[in-house]
Amino acid sequence: MRSLGAAIVFLVRLAVRTDRRRFVIGVGLLFIGYLSTPFVGLLLRDFTNSALAGAAGTATLFAAGVALLLVFELMMGHFAHLYYFELGEQCGAKLEDELLQIANGTPGLAHLDDPEFADTLALTRQDVGQTRPALEGVLHLTGLLLRAGVTTVILAFVNPWLVLLPLAAVPPVLIAKRAQGLANRAREANAERTRLTGHLLELAADADAVKEIRLFGADRHLMARQAETWSEATAAIWRAYRRAAALRASGQLLFALAYGTSILLVIDQAVAGTANVGDVILVVTLAVQISVQVASALGLLAILQAAGRTVERLAMLRERATPAPPGRKQAPRRLRKGIRLEHVTFGYGDETVLDEVSLRIPAGSIVAVVGENGAGKSTLVKLLCGFYEPTGGRITVDGTDLRSFAADAWHGGIAMLFQDFAKLELRLRDNVGVGDLPRIGDDAALTDALVRARATETRDRVPGGLDGALGRAYADGAELSGGQWQSLGLARALMRPTPLLLALDEPAAALDAAAEHALFERFATTARAARRESGAVTLFVSHRFSTVRLADLIVVLADGRVTEQGTHDQLMARNGLYAELFTLQARVYR
């Protein structure tokens, strides 16, 4: 019940905050409509009595009154709907906004890696689509309660015992609440399976995955797994639904008993002469109304209980979201000394990924990070970008702890190409221009970045050039190769005029050898310009040693530790892992 109350308070507050005028008018019209219904019973009673007394004129007037009242009730409901429908949609949009804030307003990425947070976020996003029905549910339920109040008063005038009839609606409501809880628990217990089912379906329909899936003949296997998981999940959920339906039916049976008893009571009164036929018609009409109301209230309660869960989830997300504290420092405009990692330790969960990493990266230097798969190279880059905070040690920029900078300020100084760069299916201008939003409309700046990223050929392939659309999301969107998408990612990174950190995580992974060489040449030119302008540090992760050897400092990571560092010549002379890997690659590519 507490979560139900919380949902009602939450939704009413949200609606009032969103549009008070619309709320008041919508509620007013709806309640007027609801309150008019019981009076239909009174008019029917008077119609019956007049007809039986042979007063045809009065009876006709009452009959017309019934018709008018019914039309009035319908009209009020219709006009009210226009107001609260729109309001419900606005409330949903507001919650969507809040969820985006929660997901993006917390600095770093650690919260998104937390499975509980990610699951709750996904579930809440689904549920937010139900905001409008939930708000409608609150309004209708309140209307029903008001109507029940008026009905009770009218019934009390016929026979005081009849006030118990609306109360007889309470047990079915409580039983329905239990039934809904049963169904909810079953859905939650099977949420993992339901998610897996959805994922397997998406995988089978995903254009990128489908090639390999077909080639390996794995489609049947995946669909069989999907069908198996789906039938397991649905069997468990349907079992719970069947039990919930049986419980609800038992509640409704209780109400039907009360309904029959009250009609017998008033018929008995009529036989004894303490009530007239009109009273019998009145009670039958009101009892029918109550039974319809009980059925609608049960449906509304189910919606509101789900809304209660959403409110709880939202509260959990709000609690976990930690916006950056205000008053943090601004990042320097120019690097003077450089970046230092002092005994940096980090892990995504319990497992340590970086272990006591200490490094000095002087301002203006070009650093290459090498190491085997899973050694922690990308993680190191993400820590330098401030997406995660070290669990031990610290990273300093010109002597200042990275944690003390405002996240936005530090990100503003980073030009980054991620290993899993984003294929932003937007107009080409937006795809590249988001790298430096103030210059998104500056064709010269965009072209310069495309030239430096060697992406002009890609631009020329896109119908409409800078304003052409990219990707499958558009009917006329240009589809690009992996390397072409990456070249746009690089152009995006190069949009920033004076970065402090230019970071490229395997920039050449999708390029051929000639393109890689040309890329590094241009990259070195950009790095030298950035070094002059802002003392920028350039850091790149690569598995290609022909490129790596050109760096000022090469860092070898193994199992999350720095095992070697120095220039190419120093590391070759050391004859360690670097020398071994370099020689191996040189021999293969000779």
Ligand SMILES: Nc1ncnc2c1ncn2[C@@H]1O[C@H](COP(=O)(O)OP(=O)(O)OP(=O)(O)O)[C@@H](O)[C@H]1O
């Ligand atoms: N978001 C994440 N959540 C949990 N574990 C992660 C996450 N990202 C990476 N890891 C784990 O951290 C370890 C280091 O990953 P990282 O991507 O830093 O390696 P890498 O050296 O860049 O590898 P590669 O050369 O294959 O790109 C791996 O064991 C990986 O499974």
